[in-house]
Amino acid sequence: MDAWVRFSAQSQARDRLCRAAQYACSLLGHALQKRGASPELQKQIRQLEGHLSLGRKLLRLGNSADALESAKRAVHLSDVVLRFCITVSHLNRALYFACDNVLWAGKSGLAPRVDQEKWAQRSFRYYLFSLIMNLSRDAYEIRLLMEQESSGYSRRQKGSGGGTPGGSETGGPGDPGTPGGGLPQIALKLQLRVLLLARVLRGNPPLLLDVVRNACDLFIPLDKLGLWRCGPGIVGLCGLVSSILSILTLICPWLRLKP
């Protein structure tokens, strides 16, 4: 009980719970539609989803300030690439929240002349840019860790007296490829790369969580902007998974990716 009180005292936690519920409703509605459930039940689920969506828009009023504050903090990071990616991502988030506030004003009747479609498209565009920046940052971190891991491996190999016969395949990008590499050679290289990636991600749970979360979130704006229509089922599932993962990072703060 104490854990719930502490958890729900953060407004972000409540927002994530509502988001999980919203996408669960979307997924459930899609599943019920496919199985031909009663229209009454479908209408109830859709209504609940609508209420959740509007309620979340109200809960998010003021999140622009939070995003700007995070952007201000990110400007002081030492690594140039991280600084750029994280700051731009937060700035795009701030713009997304600003568009979301305009949409709320339109939906709640305060500004009835707001063009809902136009502002919705704008908000999803900013959300997409922010997710792309997050994924770039994740890719950069993965690359750094892979380089670290492979140089550590090659150092260990040298230390144990002579590498594997046939040249070391785990070298970094500066590694001269074996001459005349055929298809099996490329396949082997790819396999080793994938193994290295898996090892890096397994040893770094916050990074893995962040990658999966951003990848799942990516489907939502791609579908809403019409770039890659995946259907309400996939959108619902991805939204639900990413909400659950971000609830996990709130419950266990060590799972949060720190810059």
Next chain:
Amino acid sequence: MEAFTRFTNQTQGRDRLFRATQYTCMLLRYLLEPKADKEKVVMKLKKLESSVSTGRKWFRLGNVVHAVQATQQSIHATALVPRLCLTLANLNRVVYFVCDTVLWARSVGLSSSINKEKWRTWAARHYCCSLLLSLARDLYEISLQMERAARDKARRDEALSRDPLGHSVADEGTEWLQAFLLLLFRSLRRHPPLLLDTVKNLCDILNPLDQLGIYKSNPGVIGLGGLVSSVAGIITVAWPQLKLKIH
């Protein structure tokens, strides 16, 4: 801006801000309604008030657990009167939040067979009881503080060897009232959390009293009361040392 984000990161902080907005809209609507050319503004205020009120329900979901935890904490209060008052007040709050959750289920369309009026009356009744019990506790604490202040004053007067009975019998009535009010003012000034809590409970009780028909007032008074109590709530969230603690 950092202080604002820290404040809004707490659910209670955000909820109090929205509550203040909701009651400000109610107050402004009452003030602007009689004016001739302000219909559009009044309409917008009504829409804002209703959407904020609906949205705030999401903040209250799950507060049953908060109230149960508060009940458990208040059982451990040392003095008998606060223990009794706070425990009963928190139990009433538990019932209020249960009614509120049922009303939420009705409003999002999960269950259409719920009698809204009945549950609304129950919610208002239990909210009113909880506020009355909190006020009883506040009065008890005020009386303790006044006793303490009176003892301190008597000791100071004795030290200065001033005759405490040196006054004419004719002025005894008004002087007693004056001394009482002065003592009340002094004890509340020395104890800001108690003042904030008393003001908050007094302002909050206007709404359920109006809903239950016990003391009908106008939306302006309720709006002003709600706004003052929300501001008091914002102060206790922003400065947690001003929250009235259970001893």
